[in-house]
Amino acid sequence: MLSKKTKYGLKALTFLASQKGGVPVQIAEIAKQKNISQKFLESILLSLRKTGFLGSKKGKGGGYYLIKEPKEVLMTDVMRILEGPIAMVPCVSLNFYEKCDDCPDEKSCSVNKLMLKVRDANLAVYRNSTLADFI
Amino acid sequence: MLSKKTKYGLKALTFLASQKGGVPVQIAEIAKQKNISQKFLESILLSLRKTGFLGSKKGKGGGYYLIKEPKEVLMTDVMRILEGPIAMVPCVSLNFYEKCDDCPDEKSCSVNKLMLKVRDANLAVYRNSTLADFI
DNA sequence: TTAGTATCCTATTAAATCTATAGGATAATT
DNA sequence: AATTATCCTATAGATTTAATAGGATACTAA
Numbered sequence: 001m002l003s004k005k006t007k008y009g010l011k012a013l014t015f016l017a018s019q020k021g022g023v024p025v026q027i028a029e030i031a032k033q034k035n036i037s038q039k040f041l042e043s044i045l046l047s048l049r050k051t052g053f054l055g056s057k058k059g060k061g062g063g064y065y066l067i068k069e070p071k072e073v074l075m076t077d078v079m080r081i082l083e084g085p086i087a088m089v090p091c092v093s094l095n096f097y098e099k100c101d102d103c104p105d106e107k108s109c110s111v112n113k114l115m116l117k118v119r120d121a122n123l124a125v126y127r128n129s130t131l132a133d134f135i
Numbered sequence: 136m137l138s139k140k141t142k143y144g145l146k147a148l149t150f151l152a153s154q155k156g157g158v159p160v161q162i163a164e165i166a167k168q169k170n171i172s173q174k175f176l177e178s179i180l181l182s183l184r185k186t187g188f189l190g191s192k193k194g195k196g197g198g199y200y201l202i203k204e205p206k207e208v209l210m211t212d213v214m215r216i217l218e219g220p221i222a223m224v225p226c227v228s229l230n231f232y233e234k235c236d237d238c239p240d241e242k243s244c245s246v247n248k249l250m251l252k253v254r255d256a257n258l259a260v261y262r263n264s265t266l267a268d269f270i
Numbered sequence: 271t272t273a274g275t276a277t278c279c280t281a282t283t284a285a286a287t288c289t290a291t292a293g294g295a296t297a298a299t300t
Numbered sequence: 301a302a303t304t305a306t307c308c309t310a311t312a313g314a315t316t317t318a319a320t321a322g323g324a325t326a327c328t329a330a
Contacts, residue, residue, distance in 0.1 A: 024305095039290065056306060089142070114269070122256060174319065181277085197277065
């Protein structure tokens with residue numbers, strides 16, 4: 001299942017991408033428009049800012065805005081930040097590789113073989129998708 | 136993340152598929168060979184039996200055995216039983232469709248659009264994989 | 271028919287993760 | 301100086317996952 005964090009994060013990013021010209025939008029406004037718990041959204045936007053997707057402005061007239069062009073925002077990057085590793089098991093992860101402690105040999109492991117294919121399929125989708133595809 | 140249930144279930148199925156001629160294998164044997172908690176595995180094998188993948192035999196010389204030919208066991212079916220819906224959100228699920236209550240319009244929803252692509256990619260993998268690929 | 275073996279089944283506990291909330295600190299604007 | 305809105309940490313609540321316990325049932329073989 002996709003986490004609500006990712007769901008909310010994607011919706012917020014899309015909303016900001018559809019806004020014209022980097023004008024800051026307040027958390028409250030996004031939360032209201034997209035039916036999201038405001039406080040929860042707050043922490044999500046914060047992490048998107050810290051990872052370089054969003055900029056922010058404090059005080060009156062402040063809010064969040066998209067830093068890059070929507071077509072420059074790759075879903076691979078967004079998903080890794082919001083949802084975590086794209087691979088479903090660490091032993092096939094490109095960015096978060098880890099050996100399974102219970103598995104003596106990856107090459108002969110059925111889980112490894114299947115999940116390798118799944119990872120490649122998902123990567124292909126995410127690499128070919130940007131925020132611009134959803135506006 | 137792939138659940139341990141799915142991981143264990145896949146490993147057990149592969150192990151049984153590599154066994155010759157439908158000879159029953161005991162839970163304890165599979166658990167030992169594949170480093171799996173025996174009691175946990177017990178419940179997994181039970182559900183695989185109830186859903187028509189495995190047969191079982193009680194008493195001495197009993198155990199579990201694969202009912203179908205490995206190449207007849209599609210990963211789509213296995214994954215749906217072990218891991219649940221292949222779709223990451225209910226609004227793009229073929230077999231478990233549900234409307235999002237917080238989302239007024241699926242067609243204009245970014246999450247829906249992206250997850251539709253992901254679902255198709257995953258389905259393509261699972262439909263083209265059978266147990267026979269892992270022996 | 272009896273002892274032994276192995277699955278069957280339900281209930282419960284333990285652990286981990288996810289979701290949401292609270293409350294004040296900080297910085298910018300007017 | 302007052303107001304506004306993000307910043308940040310901590311924590312509580314809810315859900316899901318993983319594992320365990322213990323006895324019931326059915327089969328085999330001596």
